[in-house]
Amino acid sequence: MEKIIIKDLFKNMQNFENKEIQVEGWARTVRDSKTFGFIELNDGSYFNNLQIVFNDSLQNFEEIRKLTISSSIKVTGKIILTPDAKQPFEMHATDIQIQNLCTQEYPLQKKRHTFEYLRTIAHLRPRTNTFNAIFRIRSVAAFAIHEYFQNNGYVYLNSPIVTCADCEGSAEMFKLTTLDLDRPLPQKDGQTDFSQDIFGKKAYITGSGQLHGETFAHAFGKIYTFGPTLRSENSNTKTHANEFWMVEPEVCFCDLEELMNIEEDFLKYVVKTVLEKCPEELEFCDKFIENGLIEKLKKVCVSSFTRLDHKDAIDILKKADKEWEFQPEYGEDLAKEHEKYITEYFNGPVFVKNWPKDIKAFYMKLNEDGKTVAAVDLEVPGAGEIMGGSQREEDFEKLFNRMKDLNIDTDELYWYLELRKYGSTVHSGFGLGFERLLMYITGMQNIRDVIPFPRTPGNCDF
Numbered sequence: 001m002e003k004i005i006i007k008d009l010f011k012n013m014q015n016f017e018n019k020e021i022q023v024e025g026w027a028r029t030v031r032d033s034k035t036f037g038f039i040e041l042n043d044g045s046y047f048n049n050l051q052i053v054f055n056d057s058l059q060n061f062e063e064i065r066k067l068t069i070s071s072s073i074k075v076t077g078k079i080i081l082t083p084d085a086k087q088p089f090e091m092h093a094t095d096i097q098i099q100n101l102c103t104q105e106y107p108l109q110k111k112r113h114t115f116e117y118l119r120t121i122a123h124l125r126p127r128t129n130t131f132n133a134i135f136r137i138r139s140v141a142a143f144a145i146h147e148y149f150q151n152n153g154y155v156y157l158n159s160p161i162v163t164c165a166d167c168e169g170s171a172e173m174f175k176l177t178t179l180d181l182d183r184p185l186p187q188k189d190g191q192t193d194f195s196q197d198i199f200g201k202k203a204y205i206t207g208s209g210q211l212h213g214e215t216f217a218h219a220f221g222k223i224y225t226f227g228p229t230l231r232s233e234n235s236n237t238k239t240h241a242n243e244f245w246m247v248e249p250e251v252c253f254c255d256l257e258e259l260m261n262i263e264e265d266f267l268k269y270v271v272k273t274v275l276e277k278c279p280e281e282l283e284f285c286d287k288f289i290e291n292g293l294i295e296k297l298k299k300v301c302v303s304s305f306t307r308l309d310h311k312d313a314i315d316i317l318k319k320a321d322k323e324w325e326f327q328p329e330y331g332e333d334l335a336k337e338h339e340k341y342i343t344e345y346f347n348g349p350v351f352v353k354n355w356p357k358d359i360k361a362f363y364m365k366l367n368e369d370g371k372t373v374a375a376v377d378l379e380v381p382g383a384g385e386i387m388g389g390s391q392r393e394e395d396f397e398k399l400f401n402r403m404k405d406l407n408i409d410t411d412e413l414y415w416y417l418e419l420r421k422y423g424s425t426v427h428s429g430f431g432l433g434f435e436r437l438l439m440y441i442t443g444m445q446n447i448r449d450v451i452p453f454p455r456t457p458g459n460c461d462f
């Protein structure tokens with residue numbers, strides 16, 4: 001007997017007309033009457049269920065009638081096309097074998113649960129329609145990201161997870177040690193003596209692969225990283241996680257304007273691919289999570305994103321007829337409420353560029369005004385800042401002095417500085433928060449609901 005996955009049935013139903021086949025999956029719902037019944041079967045291969053019709057000709061009919069939700073079964077039967085019914089075809093069962101009868105305590109009975117509750121059963125939530133849709137989209141989007149860069153000549157770099165390089169600020173990096181924390185730590189000059197630790201110095205888990213990315217960009221021209229990133233910040237918000245995935249391309253011979261072109265092209269490609277490959281999932285999200293989602297995504301693919309200077313964004317905010325919790329100021333960062341206002345004002349993604357240097361990272365290129373850096377954040381409605389990038393300071397002296405001013409260890413980062421002596425280039429890169437992109441694509445409002453097992457302050461369950 002030929003074993004078929006449900007996706008193939010939906011994609012080529014004609015080929016299976018009146019054929020007897022076998023499927024294996026989980027019962028999503030069971031409805032029965034005295035002499036017959038229906039099972040909605042899902043095998044994980046496809047968003048929609050296969051409708052199975054069974055009747056009392058089955059020798060175990062009484063058992064099947066009592067089948068519980070999420071029981072795993074093997075069904076043999078014939079595919080019958082039903083062009084006039086709600087579902088395009090169904091399977092008439094000739095044999096149903098129960099592999100595991102799901103117990104009655106199974107928490108996902110047929111009713112709607114809150115996302116908060118579903119987080120407490122993270123091991124089961126991928127079986128719900130919502131999370132099935134979200135995590136298939138996540139998988140498709142991840143592949144599209146690789147596809148975009150591979151098709152455009154970038155080399156995939158696996159930057160290290162363990163690092164001593166301080167990119168976004170060591171205060172936000174998790175420390176990594178083999179020192180015995182249950183005993184007094186070895187001391188030297190009144191401080192912990194990390195020379196006795198496994199790497200002979202203080203080590204961290206990476207908060208960005210950018211610095212290593214820049215080294216490889218200076219060999220391959222264009223590279224990207226895509227991997228887990230950890231930050232120890234104690235931010236309990238809907239858009240921050242302590243473990244998230246970041247995509248970090250780095251491109252030589254590329255300035256800030258060209259960088260924005262890449263960011264825009266890249267985002268459109270990923271959105272377009274998800275639109276093409278996940279129509280069922282997106283329809284579900286459109287209906288139950290964010291009304292108008294598909295329209296929004298289609299529009300993003302054809303619109304050109306607004307580009308404006310940080311100071312012009314502040315002008316718009318200052319002119320707004322609004323009571324702010326945080327007053328917008330020229331020298332300061334944008335608060336969530338500001339990002340929201342700006343993206344709603346332009347009704348789509350907005351690049352905010354040329355930021356005040358004091359609130360941005362050490363490696364960003366200083367503009368001619370001496371006050372701003374060539375940095376750019378891409379803000380989108382809902383998820384806020386999804387990409388953060390910049391043109392890098394390519395001048396050795398300027399970079400060295402900036403690092404000294406900010407007390408950044410120039411000895412530890414000598415190799416990063418050397419890039420500015422051995423064929424330095426105008427170069428730029430950005431980081432995309434993968435989960436924030438997924439929030440934007442699916443309409444989900446909480447980062448905890450687009451990552452399989454969220455790690456956030458106070459939560460490392462599962």
Ligand code: 4AD
Nearest residue numbers: 208210240241244248386387388389429430431433
């Ligand atoms: O803006 P960030 O901190 O930039 C960097 O790390 C640069 N080294 C990137 C680069 O130029 N190569 O982080 C980049 C993006 C943010 O725009 C945001 O989308 C995401 O990473 N991000 C987070 N996502 C979830 N949880 C957090 N705690 C995040 N912190 C940053």
Ligand code: MG
Nearest residue numbers: 377385387388
């Ligand atoms: Mg940022």
